[in-house]
Amino acid sequence: MTATPPPPAQRVLVRARRVLAFAGTYAVHFLRANYTVAKEIVTPGDGLAPAIVTVPLRSRTRAETAAFMSLISLSPGTMVLAVSDDRTHLVVHGMHATDPDALRAELGELEEQLLRAWRPVVPRPVVPRHEDNPTRRPT
Template identity: 50%
Template sequence: MTPLVPSPLSEAVVRCGRVLSFLFYYSRRFLHANAVVAWEIATPGSGIAPAIVKMPLRSTSTLEIVALAHLITLTPGTLVLEVQQDPPTLYVHGMHAADPQRFLTTLRDLEDRLLGVLRPRERSAA
């Protein structure tokens, strides 16, 4: 029995779906971060709870690491402080990171979604 090989068209449709899903996800994340920072500026008091987290990466190529670092830094309230390539690691400052583990989880979610867009689809072995 011959294994099913996806057609180039079906792979393009899957990739397009991943890209659209990622753009929707990042747009929501970006707008939410803008709203949180704007609220912080406009209201009295302070809800700032800064933290710096070490984020070991699954990203391996320079493109993956740089793209992730840029997306994190573009998001208001977050900043990549250092990038290490061996082993791949980011040090990220979060302005609203009262729970550093939860903050790290959101960063890992961003990386997972980005890798889903940048890496080719896994093919199952027959």
């Protein structure tokens, strides 16, 4: 069972909201990375915690993957080293990755928002509730 597509005006508004949310998220990510690198340059000490992490990809097309890789490499302190042959994972170097899992989660969240802004607005499938579907047994 599928839902009817939203009207074009509503799709435009939803897409605009997603693009603005992504732009704001990336701006914060970018500024935070710039601040961290600038602080490392200006202050003496060893604040570096380099790590290489594998990030699973949810991108389906080469264009989505390329856009995500570009955003990672544009952020100071991170750089894409490789993409797996089957395009399911990226290998990313983080200069200030004290917690590799946190870096992986942050990049996954960035990709999720990019894909929400990039992909067209489509209706979500309607999942019948238990009481609406007499053939489904309770779990």
